Amino acid sequence: xxxxRVTESGGDESGYLAERGWxxxxxxxxxxxxxxxxxxxxxxxxxxxxxxxxxxxLELLTPQTKYFSAHxxxxxxxxxxxxxxxxxxxxxxxxxxxxxxxxxHIGARDVAFPRLNLASYWVFVAGFLVVLASLVAPMDTGWTxxxxxxxxxxxxxxxxxFGIFLIGMSSILTGLNFIVTVHKLRAPGMTWHRMPLFVWxxxxxxxxxxVATPVVGxxxxxxxxxxxxxxxxxxxxxxxxxxxxQHFFWFYSHPxxxxxxxxxxxxxxxxxPVFSRKPIFGYKAIAYSSLAIAFIGFLVWGHHMFTSAMSPxxxxxxxxxxxxxAVPTAVKVFNWIATLYRGSITFESPMLYALTFxxxxxxxxxxxxxxxxxSTNVQLHDTYFVVAHFHYTMMGGTVMGFFAGLHYWFPKMTxxxxxxxxxxxxxxxxxxxxxxxxxxxxxVGVRGxxxxxxxxxxxxxxxxxxxxxxxFLLAAGVLLLFWNLWHSLRKGARASGNPWRALSLxxxxxxxxxxxxxxxxxxxxxWPYGYGKPKxxxx
Amino acid sequence: MSAPHAAHGGPAGxxxxxxxxxxxxxxxxxxxxALFTAYAVYRAEYPALFHAEHLKLDRILGLANTxxxxxxxxxxxxxxxxxxxxxxxxxxxxxxxxxxxxAVFLCVKYVEWTAxxxxxxxxxxxxxxxxxxxxxxxxxxxxxxGMGVLAYVVVLAGxxxxxxxxxxxAEMSGLYWHFVDLVWIYLFPLLYLIG
Ligand code: HEM
Ligand SMILES: [Cu+2]
Numbered sequence: 001x002x003x004x005r006v007t008e009s010g011g012d013e014s015g016y017l018a019e020r021g022w023x024x025x026x027x028x029x030x031x032x033x034x035x036x037x038x039x040x041x042x043x044x045x046x047x048x049x050x051x052x053x054x055x056x057x058l059e060l061l062t063p064q065t066k067y068f069s070a071h072x073x074x075x076x077x078x079x080x081x082x083x084x085x086x087x088x089x090x091x092x093x094x095x096x097x098x099x100x101x102x103x104x105h106i107g108a109r110d111v112a113f114p115r116l117n118l119a120s121y122w123v124f125v126a127g128f129l130v131v132l133a134s135l136v137a138p139m140d141t142g143w144t145x146x147x148x149x150x151x152x153x154x155x156x157x158x159x160x161x162f163g164i165f166l167i168g169m170s171s172i173l174t175g176l177n178f179i180v181t182v183h184k185l186r187a188p189g190m191t192w193h194r195m196p197l198f199v200w201x202x203x204x205x206x207x208x209x210x211v212a213t214p215v216v217g218x219x220x221x222x223x224x225x226x227x228x229x230x231x232x233x234x235x236x237x238x239x240x241x242x243x244x245x246q247h248f249f250w251f252y253s254h255p256x257x258x259x260x261x262x263x264x265x266x267x268x269x270x271x272x273p274v275f276s277r278k279p280i281f282g283y284k285a286i287a288y289s290s291l292a293i294a295f296i297g298f299l300v301w302g303h304h305m306f307t308s309a310m311s312p313x314x315x316x317x318x319x320x321x322x323x324x325x326a327v328p329t330a331v332k333v334f335n336w337i338a339t340l341y342r343g344s345i346t347f348e349s350p351m352l353y354a355l356t357f358x359x360x361x362x363x364x365x366x367x368x369x370x371x372x373x374x375s376t377n378v379q380l381h382d383t384y385f386v387v388a389h390f391h392y393t394m395m396g397g398t399v400m401g402f403f404a405g406l407h408y409w410f411p412k413m414t415x416x417x418x419x420x421x422x423x424x425x426x427x428x429x430x431x432x433x434x435x436x437x438x439x440x441x442x443x444v445g446v447r448g449x450x451x452x453x454x455x456x457x458x459x460x461x462x463x464x465x466x467x468x469x470x471x472f473l474l475a476a477g478v479l480l481l482f483w484n485l486w487h488s489l490r491k492g493a494r495a496s497g498n499p500w501r502a503l504s505l506x507x508x509x510x511x512x513x514x515x516x517x518x519x520x521x522x523x524x525x526x527w528p529y530g531y532g533k534p535k536x537x538x539x
Numbered sequence: 540m541s542a543p544h545a546a547h548g549g550p551a552g553x554x555x556x557x558x559x560x561x562x563x564x565x566x567x568x569x570x571x572x573a574l575f576t577a578y579a580v581y582r583a584e585y586p587a588l589f590h591a592e593h594l595k596l597d598r599i600l601g602l603a604n605t606x607x608x609x610x611x612x613x614x615x616x617x618x619x620x621x622x623x624x625x626x627x628x629x630x631x632x633x634x635x636x637x638x639x640x641x642a643v644f645l646c647v648k649y650v651e652w653t654a655x656x657x658x659x660x661x662x663x664x665x666x667x668x669x670x671x672x673x674x675x676x677x678x679x680x681x682x683x684x685g686m687g688v689l690a691y692v693v694v695l696a697g698x699x700x701x702x703x704x705x706x707x708x709a710e711m712s713g714l715y716w717h718f719v720d721l722v723w724i725y726l727f728p729l730l731y732l733i734g
Binding site: 112113172176177179180183184185210211213214215217218219221222225226229230231232233238239240241244248 | 552554555558559562563565566567569570572573574577580581584585588661662663665666669670672673677
């Protein structure tokens with residue numbers, strides 16, 4: 001039986017959590033504590049961003065503006081988008097769960113540069129504070145900050161740009177730390193092909209962070225300089241070129257959608273084999289498709305700009321390349337489904353969220369090609385179809401993966417089991433609410449409702465009422481989910497070292513792990529997915 | 540297979556630090572890379588403007604600064620060589636000289652900038668000067684950062700933390716300084732010489 005692989009015992013009761021007092025957190029060099037701090041911080045931003053989403057949905061209950069002005073609506077969707085992207089979805093899995101689990105997964109005591117790790121957390125917080133400061137003149141540009149409007153609006157663009165620059169720096173430092181950690185700190189016997197797929201996903205993610213983020217960093221810096229010093233980079237009146245801004249912006253922001261999705265795919269690749277008790281199908285294909293996605297992702301940014309006056313040839317090339325990203329993505333999905341096939345599947349909460357990821361992500365993925373194709377893009381561009389598409393991938397994909405990871409690793413991080421009944425109830429609410437909200441947006445989008453407007457034609461009224469009702473169900477589900485985890489933190493059943501009977505290294509330490517992770521660095525002799533067939537090496 | 544394990548917060552091993560610094564330098568290359576791209580794009584768009592404006596830069600001071608920085612790379616190399624042989628005092632001398640040369644570079648830059656302001660060339664004047672001030676300004680900040688890092692190494696050495704068996708901080712900071720130098724080697728012909 002695989003759960004006979006002894007879990008290490010010993011260490012004091014609450015492991016790395018034993019020390020108390022705020023200093024033991026604020027100055028900690030322990031990757032696990034830093035991971036927990038990131039998790040808590042980003043969850044707060046998720047809830048804040050969600051609050052703005054609810055305000056948007058409230059306003060959209062009626063065709064005319066009712067509760068607040070059109071300008072306020074612009075501010076709210078900008079804040080909603082910018083917070084969800086820069087403060088939640090980009091950092092949450094990599095910096096939160098990644099920080100906690102990469103060293104545990106590869107059998108290391110910590111990341112390669114613990115001080116840098118702590119510094120990057122505080123840079124992140126500083127970035128957030130600067131973002132807060134920008135609220136004196138809130139942004140109304142959308143999260144993409146397109147010039148020339150962003151160079152002219154009365155909002156605090158320079159401040160917000162600088163805040164996001166800092167957040168980007170933090171992201172670069174984290175990525176750098178992970179790359180070096182994976183290269184240099186693997187335990188004896190932990191070959192590349194014995195690494196958990198979560199680590200593979202995070203490794204590919206880190207490469208994107210390190211390569212793409214500097215470019216958006218300068219872009220925001222240039223935008224800030226343009227506003228502060230009257231420089232002429234993007235202002236056509238002075239000879240600048242606003243389309244260059246878009247190129248720079250999307251050179252980062254397209255690859256960054258993979259920073260959002262690859263870590264979640266990594267989590268799903270961990271959860272699926274554990275809860276179907278089968279070796280993962282196509283280990284190498286999943287591992288290398290992460291790298292493939294990372295590399296191809298750099299070549300396709302132009303598909304955000306089909307309507308921005310690029311040359312027709314450039315449009316065609318970008319459109320063609322974009323279809324290519326679908327290949328490695330499809331490889332992953334097929335492999336998960338093949339893993340499920342004839343497995344002895346159980347539906348604990350991590351598995352429910354992982355399966356939801358696959359389901360919603362397929363819908364999000366299948367609607368992508370409509371946008372990638374030049375002809376349909378021109379029709380659907382900037383309609384609610386786009387809004388539905390990216391919520392299916394980002395929220396239906398990444399956020400569900402995040403929830404799967406939270407429940408899966410909750411026992412390891414806290415030493416308690418997540419309450420299963422409420423977890424399932426929350427899941428049901430989220431699943432129903434999500435589809436009611438966002439599937440409706442596909443429909444209203446095809447019918448032609450444009451995005452980013454506080455008012456709409458009366459013929460779209462019915463769909464908007466349905467979407468808003470759905471969003472309130474969804475919000476209730478999310479609140480229930482976090483309430484349940486909070487409650488389990490105090491009252492949950494004590495977790496053993498390996499409650500899910502999984503095979504990867506983190507489950508060989510006590511729950512919660514000791515400060516030094518492993519009393520003795522483990523000797524790795526097998527890949528972590530050999531359920532039922534010990535000693536099988538990856539196919 | 541087994542690799543050196545950094546203890547909690549302790550100094551990372553030499554190989555680990557080296558990979559870290561090289562990765563960091565890659566991000567720096569991309570940071571400047573975007574600006575170089577912008578330069579290429581706009582130069583192709585306005586060749587006449589770029590030609591006319593680049594003549595307003597002071598080539599003599601630019602050349603002087605190039606020589607200053609190349610010399611500073613030499614003093615860094617000598618410093619690294621010194622600590623490899625365990626000569627801590629020599630290391631401190633060489634790095635001190637490098638910091639001094641960095642300061643000379645910044646002073647010359649200051650003189651250049653004020654002269655340009657006096658002739659009515661500001662960051663917002665046109666696209667050429669926007670790029671010029673952005674590139675040289677960003678590079679100047681890197682020089683300043685580099686001086687800070689080197690100063691930290693001088694302090695470390697003064698506290699007896701470095702020896703021939705532990706040269707990592709000296710080597711890594713040296714690497715960074717070479718990068719700063721290298722960027723200037725590209726900037727100088729691009730801005731001052733090619734019109
Ligand atoms: C409770 C769940 C959510 C609801 C009800 C919701 C709803 C909305 C609505 C109504 C808009 C504005 C559409 C428009 O007027 O153009 C919007 C925009 C957006 N949402 Fe969400 N959202 C939710 C969750 C999320 C999540 C989890 C993310 C990302 C992680 C996200 C990312 C975005 C982005 C990037 C925009 C675009 C903002 C812009 O146009 O500048 N949303 N969302
Ligand atoms: Cu894209």
